[in-house]
Amino acid sequence: MSDVDLAPAEHDALEGVPSPAENDRLRGHEAALAQLLAAHRAGRLHHAWLLQGPRGIGKATLAFAVARQLLGGDDAGNAARQIASGSHPNLLHLTRAEADRGGFKTQITVDEVRKLNRFFQTTAGNDRWRIAIVDPADDLNRNAANALLKTLEEPPDRSLFLIVNHLPGRLLPTIRSRCRVLRLDPLPAPVLTGILDELAIPATEADRGSAAARAEGSVRGAIMLLTSGGLEIEKRLDALFAAPEPEWHGIQALADEVTQRGRETSFDLTLAALFARLAADGEAAALSGQGRRAARLARLHAEEAARFREGLAFNLDRKQMLLTHFHRRFALAGP
Template identity: 45%
Template sequence: MNGEQPGVLEGAIPPGENTVLFGHDAAQSFLANAYRSGRMHHAILIEGPQGVGKATLAYRFARHMLAHPDPLSAPEMIADSGPDDPLTRQIASGASHNLLHLARPVDEKTGKVKSVITVDEVRKAGKFFGQTSGTGNWRIAIIDPADDLNRNAANALLKILEEPPKRSLFLVLSHTPGRLLPTIRSRCLSLRLQPLSAPDLDLALGHLGAAPGEADAIIRLSEGSVARALLLRNYGGAEIAEAFVDIIERGSLANREPIHKLAETLSARDRDVAYQFFTELVIDRIQAMARDAGAAGDLNEADRLARLSVELAEHFATAAAYNLDRKQTVLHVFTLFFR
């Protein structure tokens, strides 16, 4: 983990520093051809599950454009770049004047990453595009992810998208595009990335240092996501998932000991990432259970679980917004499930 970069998981390579991408050949070819055509859309919504390579693809395409500012003479394929390439090093260090990365900022008072991308961050994009590039090159903004924009920030971004500057590109990343303002989605060209295949995920984990065969069990649980694989491997995610499923399969609150044990584990001071993994796991698993119930013809159970997933998402959002006690937040998950 690059400890100086908030939000980067242990064992991961920050997207701006990652020079290779596994899978997504069709998406890369689409972007390269769209750029070469000279008629590329000014905003591309790169959507797909978390951890499948959206940010890495965005940085990779940005490097491609900045290295070949004339679209008509650009290569047909986006090539890997070496770590010693000057442009690669410039982008990795955040020193490029032609690339802006917008993400949740660090709160100067607490030292922790804020829960949203604020309007002040988006205003940086306004200033960024308002400056004249000394090289006449493209100016590219990566919004990572746009799901984190609060309402004011989303509206501020929309204003820029409505009147995009010349030779500008917005790469808007989203794990859940349905949460974005419809007006933002309508101004973007959508490019969806699928979960990685097992062979590609194996290659990606090998690139991050996993030995051959070491990650077989993790790959089966990762649903094609490198981020989920790292959470399972380095943050105790496998044990958390196993404990959650075991409690759910018990079917009642009769034995509260494993519930309290899980809640205490997740509420420890140094378990921020594990807790976030748990909140996502809960929503994903219950949504999957709702789909399975629907497929089996149990529409009442499917409806109950679908409603529960929405209620739990709101529960977690409220707990985060008001900094509520995590142990009680976790305990309430099972109260809602078994009511």
């Protein structure tokens, strides 16, 4: 990883981990990078690429790797330093902006997307590529998405849009129709383990291996498991679901802990782990021929996702939401 620490603050930054703009070591997506560069060399690089895949697997890192290659020219080192610091004149990184009162906005707004017009105007006389990285498109609000669509419909010469997308369902179909889709797979556990070793994340070798196995191919997920108590939460959930009868004392204790003020990350990790288990159980039931059970688990997954979205939007009691989930989950028995 690069030892440069110049990139602007970002809403999803992890302490001690290089941002995608700073990270000059792409792992697991070398074939995707080769595909994009081959299209460039052949003169058939489409103006907009949709980089799709689960969150945290390296889509933004790939986008910045492409930018370094296309903008490097005769002075690749200087271009890389400019990209890392967010100061390269031919690169615009559209992401959630800092809020006026601290923190970051919850969406990418139309004001951010309008920067594209100024960006392309001020770089119009440059014969190099002009690259816009949208990171991620999932965060675009409706007006911002429509503004981006307008630019994609009439792209400037030698422009390249690299659009990060975690959940295809959150993307306007009209945006997708104007892009080439490059689907990125989750990273294999050995690759994740190697990245954790390179980052020197403080953890035992066994815990790094366990985090890599549980993170579903996401570097970000593995780091969160190790640094935010996620691995301990996973182990406690393992024990709770392995018990022959529901252990409500342990469930209550877990719900109490992860819903305390200041423990929002722990709550999010618990929720992610619960839904991952629900999805895995549904898949296992389907593969083993338990069609009715698989259908019930799928229905419960959808109902619970909607219930949590609504509950969090209206700031309902998080502890009660978790306890209700465990009740509904344990009530789902039978073939």
